[in-house]
Amino acid sequence: MPLTWRERRILAEIEDALTREDPQLAERSTAICNIESSAGPSHGRSWPRIELRVLLPVLVALGVIALLLMTVLVPG
Template identity: 45%
Template sequence: MSLSGRERRILAEIERALERDDPELARRVAAINKIEAGGEGFAREPGERLRMWVLRHVWVIFWVGALVIMLLLVAVLTT
């Protein structure tokens, strides 16, 4: 069931009032709406996606390095 034009205008007024009075709550509500609409997820800070990408790659490099060291130790100890 869709909203009437009057109902959409009232909701838009409520949204504007919320953004004006409590921008943090408005940001959170927008993030929830985005998640429910199948969006990308909770709104992130501008550089957070890059930091998470770097962090994941650092962990991968760490574990690959640990594996290489373990394999080298096994090779040295078995000869």
């Protein structure tokens, strides 16, 4: 999900403050971000994003199946 304009502005203010207060740390942070962004999904675990509209029915179906199994298997 992309950042809102307000979140982008706040992030830019934080980055500017970091650059003014500790330029070396800002350089290191930028270098790390550049390395991570150039690594791509092959260098680390990349989980697919599952949308809620897909996940919710699956979870509901599993819950119904679990309840049905409990009513059949548990002696009452």
